[in-house]
Amino acid sequence: MDNSAVFPGSFDPITRGHENVILRAIPLFDKIIIGVGENAEKRSMFTVRQRVEWIRQTFLHQPAISVEVYNGLTVDFCRNCGATYIIRGLRTSADFEFERSIGQVNKVLDQGIETVFFLSAPEYTALNSSIVRDILKHGGNPDKFVPQNLKSLIKL
Ligand code: ADP
Numbered sequence: 001m002d003n004s005a006v007f008p009g010s011f012d013p014i015t016r017g018h019e020n021v022i023l024r025a026i027p028l029f030d031k032i033i034i035g036v037g038e039n040a041e042k043r044s045m046f047t048v049r050q051r052v053e054w055i056r057q058t059f060l061h062q063p064a065i066s067v068e069v070y071n072g073l074t075v076d077f078c079r080n081c082g083a084t085y086i087i088r089g090l091r092t093s094a095d096f097e098f099e100r101s102i103g104q105v106n107k108v109l110d111q112g113i114e115t116v117f118f119l120s121a122p123e124y125t126a127l128n129s130s131i132v133r134d135i136l137k138h139g140g141n142p143d144k145f146v147p148q149n150l151k152s153l154i155k156l
Pocket of ligand 1: 091
Protein backbone atom coordinates (compact mmCIF):
# COMPACT_ATOMS: atom_id res chain seq x y z
CA MET A 1 0.00 0.00 0.00
CA ASP A 2 1.13 3.51 -0.78
CA ASN A 3 2.26 5.71 2.02
CA SER A 4 0.45 8.90 1.00
CA ALA A 5 0.04 12.28 2.64
CA VAL A 6 -2.21 15.26 2.06
CA PHE A 7 -0.87 18.78 2.53
CA PRO A 8 -4.02 20.87 2.93
CA GLY A 9 -4.16 24.66 2.78
CA SER A 10 -5.39 27.77 1.02
CA PHE A 11 -2.16 28.48 -0.90
CA ASP A 12 -3.38 32.00 -1.72
CA PRO A 13 -0.76 32.03 -3.22
CA ILE A 14 1.87 29.31 -2.63
CA THR A 15 5.03 30.70 -0.96
CA ARG A 16 8.59 29.51 -0.46
CA GLY A 17 7.50 28.50 3.06
CA HIS A 18 4.96 26.00 1.68
CA GLU A 19 7.42 24.83 -0.98
CA ASN A 20 10.12 24.21 1.63
CA VAL A 21 7.83 22.04 3.79
CA ILE A 22 6.70 20.00 0.78
CA LEU A 23 10.23 19.43 -0.53
CA ARG A 24 11.33 18.25 2.91
CA ALA A 25 8.36 15.86 3.10
CA ILE A 26 9.12 14.15 -0.24
CA PRO A 27 11.60 11.57 1.17
CA LEU A 28 9.07 10.44 3.77
CA PHE A 29 6.10 9.64 1.52
CA ASP A 30 5.40 7.77 -1.72
CA LYS A 31 2.88 10.40 -2.73
CA ILE A 32 1.96 13.87 -1.55
CA ILE A 33 -1.37 15.34 -2.58
CA ILE A 34 -1.56 19.09 -2.15
CA GLY A 35 -5.19 19.81 -1.28
CA VAL A 36 -6.36 23.31 -2.10
CA GLY A 37 -9.34 23.87 0.18
CA GLU A 38 -12.31 25.77 -1.21
CA ASN A 39 -13.49 27.55 1.89
CA ALA A 40 -16.75 29.49 1.55
CA GLU A 41 -15.96 31.61 4.63
CA LYS A 42 -12.46 32.59 3.60
CA ARG A 43 -12.29 35.14 0.79
CA SER A 44 -9.29 34.50 -1.39
CA MET A 45 -7.35 36.89 -3.58
CA PHE A 46 -6.75 34.30 -6.32
CA THR A 47 -9.16 31.82 -7.90
CA VAL A 48 -8.77 28.16 -7.04
CA ARG A 49 -7.82 27.51 -10.65
CA GLN A 50 -5.03 30.05 -10.51
CA ARG A 51 -3.73 28.75 -7.16
CA VAL A 52 -3.68 25.18 -8.50
CA GLU A 53 -1.89 26.28 -11.66
CA TRP A 54 0.91 27.95 -9.66
CA ILE A 55 1.32 24.89 -7.44
CA ARG A 56 1.57 22.65 -10.55
CA GLN A 57 4.15 24.96 -12.03
CA THR A 58 6.17 24.89 -8.78
CA PHE A 59 6.39 21.08 -8.70
CA LEU A 60 6.52 20.41 -12.44
CA HIS A 61 9.47 18.04 -12.02
CA GLN A 62 8.32 16.23 -8.89
CA PRO A 63 6.35 13.12 -9.95
CA ALA A 64 5.37 12.23 -6.36
CA ILE A 65 3.42 15.47 -5.98
CA SER A 66 -0.08 16.12 -7.25
CA VAL A 67 -2.59 18.91 -6.68
CA GLU A 68 -6.33 18.67 -6.10
CA VAL A 69 -9.14 20.94 -5.02
CA TYR A 70 -11.43 19.86 -2.22
CA ASN A 71 -14.48 20.96 -0.25
CA GLY A 72 -15.54 19.76 3.15
CA LEU A 73 -13.59 17.96 5.81
CA THR A 74 -9.89 17.34 5.33
CA VAL A 75 -10.20 13.82 6.80
CA ASP A 76 -12.84 12.96 4.17
CA PHE A 77 -10.55 14.26 1.46
CA CYS A 78 -7.72 12.11 2.88
CA ARG A 79 -9.94 9.02 2.83
CA ASN A 80 -10.99 9.74 -0.77
CA CYS A 81 -7.32 9.99 -1.76
CA GLY A 82 -6.28 6.93 0.25
CA ALA A 83 -3.94 9.11 2.34
CA THR A 84 -3.24 8.29 5.99
CA TYR A 85 -1.13 11.34 6.84
CA ILE A 86 -1.79 15.07 6.97
CA ILE A 87 1.20 17.40 6.66
CA ARG A 88 1.15 20.82 8.34
CA GLY A 89 3.80 23.46 8.96
CA LEU A 90 4.58 25.17 12.26
CA ARG A 91 6.06 28.65 12.35
CA THR A 92 5.14 30.08 15.74
CA SER A 93 3.50 29.14 19.02
CA ALA A 94 0.26 30.61 17.62
CA ASP A 95 0.49 28.09 14.75
CA PHE A 96 1.05 25.37 17.30
CA GLU A 97 -2.07 26.20 19.32
CA PHE A 98 -4.18 26.43 16.17
CA GLU A 99 -2.77 23.25 14.65
CA ARG A 100 -3.03 21.31 17.87
CA SER A 101 -6.80 21.75 18.07
CA ILE A 102 -7.34 20.92 14.40
CA GLY A 103 -5.02 17.92 14.66
CA GLN A 104 -6.72 16.59 17.78
CA VAL A 105 -10.20 17.01 16.28
CA ASN A 106 -9.10 15.30 13.08
CA LYS A 107 -7.79 12.41 15.17
CA VAL A 108 -11.20 12.00 16.81
CA LEU A 109 -12.89 12.16 13.40
CA ASP A 110 -10.58 9.50 11.99
CA GLN A 111 -8.20 7.48 14.20
CA GLY A 112 -6.45 6.14 11.12
CA ILE A 113 -5.12 9.53 10.02
CA GLU A 114 -1.99 10.96 11.63
CA THR A 115 -0.98 14.62 11.39
CA VAL A 116 2.75 15.25 11.03
CA PHE A 117 4.28 18.67 11.63
CA PHE A 118 7.28 20.29 10.02
CA LEU A 119 8.99 23.17 11.79
CA SER A 120 9.41 26.04 9.36
CA ALA A 121 12.94 26.75 8.18
CA PRO A 122 14.19 29.82 10.13
CA GLU A 123 14.36 31.94 6.98
CA TYR A 124 10.65 31.33 6.31
CA THR A 125 9.25 31.71 9.82
CA ALA A 126 7.97 35.21 9.10
CA LEU A 127 6.52 34.30 5.71
CA ASN A 128 2.88 33.71 4.90
CA SER A 129 0.60 34.17 1.91
CA SER A 130 -0.90 37.37 3.28
CA ILE A 131 2.53 39.05 3.13
CA VAL A 132 2.72 38.16 -0.56
CA ARG A 133 -0.81 39.50 -1.10
CA ASP A 134 0.07 42.77 0.66
CA ILE A 135 3.19 43.22 -1.49
CA LEU A 136 1.09 42.67 -4.62
CA LYS A 137 -1.66 45.03 -3.46
CA HIS A 138 0.89 47.79 -3.03
CA GLY A 139 2.60 47.24 -6.35
CA GLY A 140 5.73 45.50 -5.00
CA ASN A 141 7.63 42.52 -6.36
CA PRO A 142 7.03 39.29 -4.38
CA ASP A 143 9.64 37.17 -6.22
CA LYS A 144 11.84 36.63 -3.15
CA PHE A 145 8.94 35.05 -1.29
CA VAL A 146 7.43 32.78 -3.95
CA PRO A 147 8.95 29.63 -5.51
CA GLN A 148 11.73 30.24 -8.05
CA ASN A 149 9.67 28.58 -10.79
CA LEU A 150 7.07 31.30 -10.39
CA LYS A 151 9.46 34.22 -10.84
CA SER A 152 7.60 37.11 -12.50
CA LEU A 153 4.44 34.98 -12.82
CA ILE A 154 2.56 35.96 -9.68
CA LYS A 155 0.71 39.15 -10.47
CA LEU A 156 -2.62 40.69 -9.58
P1 ADP B 1 -4.47 27.49 5.89
O1 ADP B 1 -5.50 28.39 5.31
O2 ADP B 1 -4.92 26.07 6.06
O3 ADP B 1 -3.74 28.02 7.10
P2 ADP B 1 -2.10 28.08 4.38
O4 ADP B 1 -2.00 28.04 2.91
O5 ADP B 1 -2.01 29.41 5.03
O6 ADP B 1 -3.45 27.36 4.71
O7 ADP B 1 -1.05 27.10 5.05
C1 ADP B 1 -1.02 25.73 4.81
C2 ADP B 1 0.01 25.09 5.73
O8 ADP B 1 1.30 25.59 5.43
C3 ADP B 1 -0.21 25.39 7.22
O9 ADP B 1 0.10 24.23 7.96
C4 ADP B 1 0.78 26.47 7.51
O10 ADP B 1 1.19 26.44 8.87
C5 ADP B 1 1.92 26.05 6.60
N1 ADP B 1 2.78 27.20 6.26
C6 ADP B 1 2.43 28.36 5.71
N2 ADP B 1 3.49 29.18 5.57
C7 ADP B 1 4.55 28.50 6.08
C8 ADP B 1 5.95 28.83 6.27
N3 ADP B 1 6.44 30.02 5.92
N4 ADP B 1 6.74 27.88 6.82
C9 ADP B 1 6.23 26.69 7.20
N5 ADP B 1 4.94 26.33 7.07
C10 ADP B 1 4.11 27.23 6.52
